Amino acid sequence: MQSSIHLSNVITLDQLPAGHSARVVSVNGTGRITQRLMEMGVIPGIGVKVIKTGPFGDPIEIRLRGYSLAMRKNEAEAIEVSC
C-alpha cells in the first residue's frame, strides 16, 4: 500500500528535527496504538511537521491535517517518514 510513494530518505519520525516536514511512508505495528494513530489521521501519504520537543526531550508535538498531536518518541519510532 505504501509502494506508490517514492522513497528518497526514509527515517523514523522521532529522528526528524523540530521545524522539519516529511511525508508519512508507513505506520508499523498492529496494536491499539497503531490503530489509534491511524484513526487520528496518521496514514501513509500524509504530510507531517515536527513543531517542538517537550521540556525534557519528550514528547514531541507534530502538526498534521491542520491540527496538533503530541506523542512520545517511542510512538514516533513506529512511523516511517520520507523527507
Add this chain to the structure above:
Amino acid sequence: MDGSHKSLTVALAGNPNAGKTTLFNSLTGLKQKIANYPGVTVERKEGPWQLNGKAANLIDLPGLYSLEATSLDEQIARQVIVGEQAGIPKPDVIVAVVDSTNLERNLYLVTQLFEFGIPVVIALTMMDVFEKQKHQIDVEMLSTLLKVPVIPVTAKTARGRNELAKKVIEAIGTKPEIPYAYDAAAENAGPHGKIFARYNFISEVVQDSVWHDDHAKHRVSEKIDRVLTHKFFGLVILVGVLLLVFQAIFSWAQIPMDLLQSAFGGLQDLTRASLPPGILTDLIVDGVIAGVGGVVVFLPQILLLFLFISLLEDSGYMARAAFLMDKLMSRVGLHGKAFLPLMSSFACAIPGIMATRTIESRRDRFATIMVAPFMSCSARLPVYTLMIGAFFTGRYVLGFVSVGALLLVMMYAIGVITAIIAAFVLKRTLLKAPPPPFVMELPPYRVPNLRTVFQNMWTRAGLFLKKAGTVILTLSIILWALMNFPRQSQADIDNAAIEIQKTCNCTPEEAQAKAETEAKSNILQHSVAGRIGHAIEPVIKPLGYDWRIGIGLMSAYAAREVFVSTMSILYSVGKDEGAESESLLAGVRNAKDDNGNLIWTPLLGISTMLFFLFAMQCLSTLAVVRRETNSWRWPLFMLAYMSTLAYVVCLAVYQGGKALGYG
C-alpha cells in the same frame, strides 16, 4: 421519557474539544439531567430539546475520536447508537458536531457514523474562529459531497439553531448513503483498509470545499505555545498558574466565606432567641445549623476551584500541562493523560478517578486511581482552612508571603510528591508494566465559553449543596445525638451541686451554677461518642490526639469535611453562656482539656492537616474505586495503605516536633 417510542431521541456525537458541550448547553438550557450509564461511570447527559415545537430528548454522547469500541467511552457511545443501551431508545437522528478548524480528523468520526443507517445532520462549529484565520469553507459543497445537511452553528449568538432543528426534523426516517467507496477492495487492503478508505474520501472532500491560507493557520496558538510550552518558561508558568489558583482559593474566597460564616452565626443566635430553650432548640442550633453551616461556608472555595479547573480545561491549557508533564509522569510510570485526572482530583477524587477512563492500559489506569486520593481534594480544604485559620493567620514570611498560603501550597505539594512516589512503587511492584504509550491532541487555544464554565460550576455547587443538605445534615443530627446522649439527669446535677457546696466556699446558687456548667461539659464525656472516643484514645494518643479529636477523626470517615461540622458541634457543646458568637476558630484555639491545658498547638494543627492529607477517609471514593476496578481488593488495599501511611507520618511529625520543642 425512557421507553416511550413517541418522543424523539437525538444523539449528539463529536470529537473531544469540538464544542459539543457548548452546543448541548445552548440547545437544552438548564434542564439537563446528569447520571451514569448503569454499571459504569461514563457520564450520561441528556436534556430536552425543542425542535420547532416538537420535543426531543437530546443525548450527549461522550467525546470520541472513533467508534471502533476500544475504550469504554467508545463502547458506550456505540451501544447508544445501535440502541443496545437500556433505557435509551435507538436515536432517530444523530447530530454530528464537527469542528471546522479541524475538519479532516473530525470528519473521520462522521464517516463512521454513516455506517449505522441512522440519518446524520452535521453541526459545524468554530466557524467564527475558522473565518478569522482567513480560511473559507464552502458549506454547500461540503453538504453535497457528504450527502448530509451541514449547518454552521455558533452557540453564543444562537446562529443556526432553528436551521439545525429544521434539518433534524426533515432527516427523520431517511437513510444515509455511505458516500465513500468502501468495498471489498478496501477490506482487502490489510487490517487498516477501512481507515485508509475513510481518510482518502475525507481528503478529497476537504480539498474540494475548503480554501486555506496556510500562513495564518494556527498562528495564534503557535505563538502562545512558543511561551506556554517553552522548555523552561513553560514549566515556570505551569508552577505559577498552580500557585495563582491556590492563592485565589485561599485569599479571594475569604470575603464571601466570612459573610456566610456570620450569616450562619446570626441564624444561630436568631433561632436560639426565638425558640424556647430545650433539647430541640439545641439540636437545631448546635446540631443542624452548626453542622450544615460549617460545611456550606466552604462553598466559595469550591466554586473557585471548579472555576479554575473549567477555565484551564476549556482554554486548552490542560492538554499543554499534560504535554509538559508527560516526561516526568512517564518516569514514574504514569501516562501524561494521568495529569488531568490527578488535577481533577484536587477538586474531588471521584471525578478524577472517573476521568482515568481515558487511559487505555489497565495497569496504568489502576496506578493512577490508587494515587489520585493523595491530591488534596476540596473536602480537605475546610480542614486545612480551619487549622491554618486557627493557628497561622496574620503570619508572614519575608514580609508579604502569608504563612497560611505557604502551608496550603505545601500540603498540595506533599500530596503530589507522595502520589509520585506511590505511583513509582506501584508500577514496579503490584502493577508492573512498561511505560504506557502517549498520543494526545493539543487543541488550539480558545477563549473559554463562559456559559459552559459557569454551568459546570453550577452543577458542581449543586452537587455539593445537595450533599450538605442530605448526607451532612443527617450525619450532623446523628453526631449531635451521639455527642449529647445519654446525659445526666437533673437529680444528678442537684446532687453534684450539694457535693460542690461541701468543698467550696460558695453560695448554693454559685454551687448550682458550677454543677450545671460541669454537667454541660461532661455531656460529651458521658455520651456515646465520648465513649467511642475514649475507646480509641490509646491508639491516637501518640499522635497527640485526645478522645474529642478522635470523635472528629472517626466522623470524617463519612466525609472529610464532616470533621469541621464535628468540631463546630464539639465546641458549641458545653460552651459558656454569653459566648454564643464565639467563632469556630476561637473555639478550636481556646479548647482546653480536662486539666485546663490548651488541646491544640500549631504542631498538632500541622499534624492534623497531614493526617487528612494521607488518610483514606472517604467512603464515596472507596465505593467508586470498587466500581471502577470491579473488585473489593483495590479499595481495601487503598484504605489500608493510605491509613497506615497517615498514622506513621503523623506519629513521626508529632513526636519529632515535640522532641524539637515545638509541642
